Amino acid sequence: MTAHPPVAGVNSLGFDKPPAQTRVVVAMSGGVDSSVVAAKLAQEGYDVIGVTLQLYDHGAALAKKGACCAGQDIHDARRVAERIGFPHYVLDYENKFRESVIDEFADAYLAGATPVPCIRCNERVKFRDLLETARDLDADCMATGHYIQRRMGPEGAELHMAADATRDQSYFLFSTTQEQLDFLRFPLGHLASKDETRALASRYGLSVADKPDSQDICFVPNGNYAAVIEKLRPGAADPGEIVDVDGNVLGQHQGVIHYTIGQRRGLGIGGLGDPLYVVRLDPVARQVIVGPREALSTRIVPVAEVNWIGPGAFQDGPREIMVRIRSTRPPRAAILRPAGPHSAEVELLDPEEGVSSGQACVFYETGGTRVLGGGWIQARR
Known part of the structure; x- marks a missing residue:
């Protein structure tokens, strides 16, 4: 399950006890990735509990096959659990999701920002509320199907980019705290390609082996942001x-x-x-x-709500790092200058076009794969 051979006596999830005595809650979206995680861990003998979140009203206006929280996906997750033979629960997080993600998404969009609700969902729902539910179930850890790696370093658990750069989801997980990282596991992060994941799904006989990946934000059918905003905020x-x-x-x-x-x-x-x-x-x-196009160029990027999971203290002074300011762009060289306990100024060594408030600015170590944290891009004053 990990990229490195386990230490003698330590199981593949890092616990010094047999898999059968290790309880793991798997966050199941109904897609192939989380389904493979649950099936593989169950096959290895772990005490697996699958949990799927119902995050919004599955009415005709928003239901969409292939979105991470549509009704079909809950059904698919349940079928996987029944086939492999582990308990599966569906939790109604609709109110939490609206309050923590959808409302802010609408307000940020109306303010001229370009929000990334998937990050807020990980931060405020999956890795906060669901993680607490996992603890309530006496789980030793919680596993997800995200493509990102958790490695043990000299000072504890570290977050690293996925082995497959084309699947890497580190941009969406920068706000993971050290406490959360200690409890989380990402069993797919070391795989070389999505084809390996689908091959595992076929090996386990999972009905979702050929299920297409979701491309849209789960509550934004067909990528039509404006239609959703108009429904949430009449007059927008x-x-x-x-x-x-x-x-x-x-x-x-x-x-x-x-x-x-x-x-x-x-x-x-x-x-x-x-x-x-x-x-x-x-x-x-x-x-x-x-x-004109040159008016889009930005060198100085103000960042707020900084989450730091790198070495040392965040406010130790300026440091050279790599940053990613959009999920689809590769990391680029920058200088990080702390401006407060949770704010900073990022200077891009080469100007970037189309930097937008509401997007994330994710920090990486120079010359490596470690995720150092990140923050939210603010509008220039």
Whole structure:
């Protein structure tokens, strides 16, 4: 289960006792990854309990096959548990999810940010509330199907990028605390490819072996953010002006929520010479501000709510690190300058385009795979 051979007497999850005496709660989304984790641990003899969260109302407006919390996924998780032979529970976390994730997502979007609700879900629901439930069930640890590695270092458990860079989910798990990391396990992080995971699913005879990966945020069907925001916050699509960086009105828009930083297509202001991009959103003035591509370049990135799980104290001073400011972009060199107990200024050695408030800025060690933490990008003042 781990990338390294276990120490004599220590099982594959790091406990000095037989698997049968080691209870592990597996967070099961109904997808192939978490299903394989549960099946593999059960086959190895661990005392497995599967738990699936119902996170939102599965009404016709939001139900979507392939989303991580749709009704079909709960059914799929239950079938896996029945086939392998371990208990499975469905917990109604709908209110927690709305309060902790959906409401903030809507408000952040209306404020002109580009939120990442999957990170908040991990931070505030799965790794907080569900983890406490696992403790209440007297579990020794909780396992998930995330592609990220937990390794033991000289000072305790460390978080590292997945072996398969194309599947790495470290960007979405930067807010994991040291206490949570001590309790969590990620049995798939060392696998070389998703094909290995699907091969294991086939070996265990799981019905989800060929189930497609979910691509969308679970409560945003077909990636239509604006439709969800309009439903949650009526009046959010009020029209306004499209202006250039000098304040000149270039056109009209049908709601700030329909635009994102860096957007070029679909602005409806063609024929004005050089291409224009969305460089800023002002929801108070209901303005979409556009400018030339160079106006998108950012070198200084303010970051708040910093979670530090690297060596030493966060406020030990400036340090050279690597940072990722979008999940789809590779880490890049930067200097991290602490500005308070949980805030910092990140200086990118090479400017980056399309840095957006509400996104995460994740810290990595230079020349290695360790995740040092991260924070939330703030709007420049």
